[in-house]
Amino acid sequence: MxxxxxxxxxxxxxxxxxxxxxxxxxxxxxxxxxxxxxxxxxxxxxxxxxxxxxxxxxxxxxxxxxxxxxxxxxxxxxxxxxxxxxxxxxxxxxxxxxxxxxxxxxxxxKPLYAIWGTAARDLPVTNFTIGLDTPEKMVAKMQERPWPVYKIKLGTDRDVALVRELRQHTDAVFRVDANCAWTAGETLDNARALKELGVEFIEQPLPADDWEGMEQVAHGSVLPIIADESCIVESDVDRCGLHFNGINIKLTKCGGLTPARRMIRRGRELGLKIMVGCMTESTVGISAIAQLLPQLDYVDMDGALLLRSDIARGVVITDDAEVILPETGGSGVVLTADL
Missing domain, CATH: 3.30.390.10 (Enolase-like, N-terminal domain)
Structure with a gap:
C-alpha cells in the first residue's frame, strides 16, 4: 500500500x-x-x-x-x-x-455495513450540537438549523435555566452534555429538572475519573447517563457497565472502526445503550461513523454539518435529518479538496 x-x-x-x-x-x-x-x-x-x-x-x-x-x-x-x-x-x-x-x-x-452483515434500515437520527454560548446565540443556532434532536452543550452555573430558555423555541428532543463540569449532587438535581424539560439523557456530567461520584449518580439519576470521557478505549467498557447506562464511543479516541466494533459488542453484552460520537471531523470521518449506524441506539455525527466548507463527499445528511449512505464500497469517501 x-x-x-x-x-x-x-x-x-x-x-x-x-x-x-x-x-x-x-x-x-x-x-x-x-x-x-x-x-x-x-x-x-x-x-x-x-x-x-x-x-x-x-x-x-x-x-x-x-x-x-x-x-x-x-x-x-x-x-x-x-x-x-x-x-x-x-x-x-x-x-x-x-x-x-x-x-x-x-x-x-461493498459498503462496510454490508461486509459486516448489517442492513441500512431503521437508522438512528443524528443529533445536531448546539455549542455553549449566550442563550441568544444558542437560540439563533437552533433557528438556523431546525432539527428533530439537539445535543446541548452545558457546563455553567445556569444550565437548567439555559435549557428552559431553549425549550421555549422548539419541541425537538434534547440531549445534554456537561463535558465533566458537574458534581454528583448537581447532576442529580439537574436531572430532575431536565427530565421535565424533555431531555432524553445526560452525557458525561462528572470528571472522567470520578468513579465514586458516578456510582452515586448511576443509582440516583432519573435520567440515563452516557459515558464519554470515561469511555476511551476497549478496556473502559467493562467499568462503565457498572457506572453508566450507556457509552459514547469516539473513533479517534478508541483507535478506529476495528476497536469500536469490539466495544459495541461488549457494550451490548453488558446491557448498555450504544452511541457513537464525532470530534468535528469532515465527511471523511463522518462517513466511517455512518457505517456503524445499524448497530447503534444513538449517534452524534454532525461534525461535517458544523463546518463552513467540507473537504469530501460520502454520507449525506439531508435538511430533514435523513441519512443517505453511499452505495460505493468502503465508507464511500471521495475527496473534493485539493490535498
Whole structure:
C-alpha cells in the first residue's frame, strides 16, 4: 500500500464552545492508503484535552510508514494488529484504520455495513450540537438549523435555566452534555429538572475519573447517563457497565472502526445503550461513523454539518435529518479538496 498524509484546517461555521474550550477551526489529518487502483481515506483530528496535535500525529505515523506500506493485504483486523504492534497512539491508529477499512471495502466493491452483515434500515437520527454560548446565540443556532434532536452543550452555573430558555423555541428532543463540569449532587438535581424539560439523557456530567461520584449518580439519576470521557478505549467498557447506562464511543479516541466494533459488542453484552460520537471531523470521518449506524441506539455525527466548507463527499445528511449512505464500497469517501 502507498501511504499519503495531509494536514488540513477545517473552518467552522460558528465558534464552537464547550465547558472547557472554544474554537473556530479544527485541525485534522487525512490519511490515504492506495492499492489496486483504489484509495481509502481516514481521518483523525487534533484534540488539546488529550494532548493530540496534527504535527505529532504526522511524526508518529511517518515512523511507521515502512511497516504500513509493506503490509501485504487490506484485511482490517490483521492491519489493526500491525498498528497495535507498532505502538501507535489511538488517534494515529484511527486515521490509518479508517483508511484501511475504506480501501478494503472499495476493493471488494461493498459498503462496510454490508461486509459486516448489517442492513441500512431503521437508522438512528443524528443529533445536531448546539455549542455553549449566550442563550441568544444558542437560540439563533437552533433557528438556523431546525432539527428533530439537539445535543446541548452545558457546563455553567445556569444550565437548567439555559435549557428552559431553549425549550421555549422548539419541541425537538434534547440531549445534554456537561463535558465533566458537574458534581454528583448537581447532576442529580439537574436531572430532575431536565427530565421535565424533555431531555432524553445526560452525557458525561462528572470528571472522567470520578468513579465514586458516578456510582452515586448511576443509582440516583432519573435520567440515563452516557459515558464519554470515561469511555476511551476497549478496556473502559467493562467499568462503565457498572457506572453508566450507556457509552459514547469516539473513533479517534478508541483507535478506529476495528476497536469500536469490539466495544459495541461488549457494550451490548453488558446491557448498555450504544452511541457513537464525532470530534468535528469532515465527511471523511463522518462517513466511517455512518457505517456503524445499524448497530447503534444513538449517534452524534454532525461534525461535517458544523463546518463552513467540507473537504469530501460520502454520507449525506439531508435538511430533514435523513441519512443517505453511499452505495460505493468502503465508507464511500471521495475527496473534493485539493490535498
Amino acid at each position: 502507498k501511504l499519503t498524509l495531509h494536514a488540513h484546517q477545517l473552518e467552522l461555521a460558528h465558534t464552537f464552545g464547550i465547558s472547557r474550550e472554544r474554537y473556530d477551526r479544527q485541525p485534522t489529518l487525512i490519511a490515504c492508503l492506495e492499492s489496486g487502483g483504489k484509495k481509502g481515506y481516514g481521518e483523525a483530528t487534533s484534540n488539546p484535552y488529550y494532548g493530540v496535535t496534527v504535527e505529532g500525529l504526522i511524526k508518529e505515523i511517518e515512523k511507521a510508514r515502512s511497516a504500513v506500506e509493506a503490509f501485504p493485504n487490506t484485511d482490517p483486523e490483521a492491519f489493526y494488529e500491525l498498528l497495535e504492534n507498532l505502538e501507535l497512539t489511538p488517534f494515529a491508529r484511527c486515521a490509518l484504520d479508517l483508511a484501511c477499512n475504506d480501501l478494503h471495502g472499495k476493493l471488494l466493491g
